[in-house]
Amino acid sequence: ETGVTQSPTHLIKTRGQQVTLRCSSQSGHNTVSWYQQALGQGPQFIFQYYREEENGRGNFPPRFSGLQFPNYSSELNVNALELDDSALYLCASSYDAGGTYEQYFGPGTRLTVT
Amino acid sequence: AQSVSQHNHHVILSEAASLELGCNYSYGGTVNLFWYVQYPGQHLQLLLKYFSGDPLVKGIKGFEAEFIKSKFSFNLRKPSVQWSDTAEYFCAVRNQAGTALIFGKGTTLSVSS
Numbered sequence: 543e544t545g546v547t548q549s550p551t552h553l554i555k556t557r558g559q560q561v562t563l564r565c566s567s568q569s570g571h572n573t574v575s576w577y578q579q580a581l582g583q584g585p586q587f588i589f590q591y592y593r594e595e596e597n598g599r600g601n602f603p604p605r606f607s608g609l610q611f612p613n614y615s616s617e618l619n620v621n622a623l624e625l626d627d628s629a630l631y632l633c634a635s636s637y638d639a640g641g642t643y644e645q646y647f648g649p650g651t652r653l654t655v656t
Numbered sequence: 657a658q659s660v661s662q663h664n665h666h667v668i669l670s671e672a673a674s675l676e677l678g679c680n681y682s683y684g685g686t687v688n689l690f691w692y693v694q695y696p697g698q699h700l701q702l703l704l705k706y707f708s709g710d711p712l713v714k715g716i717k718g719f720e721a722e723f724i725k726s727k728f729s730f731n732l733r734k735p736s737v738q739w740s741d742t743a744e745y746f747c748a749v750r751n752q753a754g755t756a757l758i759f760g761k762g763t764t765l766s767v768s769s
Contacts, residue, residue, distance in 0.1 A: 546699075575756060584660075584746050584759030585700070598755030632700065634757075642688070642707060645757060647700035 546648035565633030679747030
């Protein structure tokens with residue numbers, strides 16, 4: 543069984559640029575959630591995608607957007623990058639969107655904005 | 657808004673010492689609670705979870721946690737830590753909508769051999 547994978551591993555961008563991060567969910571999982579983990583902090587929920595639709599969103603501005611594809615893989619897009627966007631971005635997949643399903647995390651993408 | 661507090665930022669223990677990491681959550685209704693661990697260089701892994709039933713929950717690697725509703729607490733315990741338990745530990749609660757995990761800031765555990 544393949545776990546959650548994310549690409550790229552590391553990324554360096556300049557303020558004002560745009561970035562796309564990618565996530566492949568674990569086999570059999572139809573729900574993907576994205577989290578931002580700043581240095582020294584716990585992960586913060588950005589949004590969740592369930593069957594290609596946004597299914598919940600945290601306190602992040604609209605320049606954070608996402609997509610989920612028919613194979614349940616997902617993208618996180620961030621426009622107009624700011625220095626504070628520097629963080630580890632985590633993707634988590636689960637079997638379904640219901641409250642009892644465990645979320646399995648990927649290794650993350652480390653984004654540095656200069 | 658729901659929140660999770662982890663009061664210990666950094667805990668340093670010797671091998672074989674007992675461990676208790678504190679976690680308090682803010683929501684008073686039905687809660688789903690989790691402890692995750694992040695070993696150096698690895699991704700977040702689930703240690704244990706509580707949904708309902710027995711408030712004493714046993715997880716992997718000898719960890720357990722006790723849900724005390726009256727105290728809004730879900731503390732993590734291990735009777736005897738090992739050097740390999742060195743990691744960052746996160747307590748989390750599922751949000752009311754059931755879509756997200758709300759994490760605490762984490763506790764770094766350093767175990768010396």
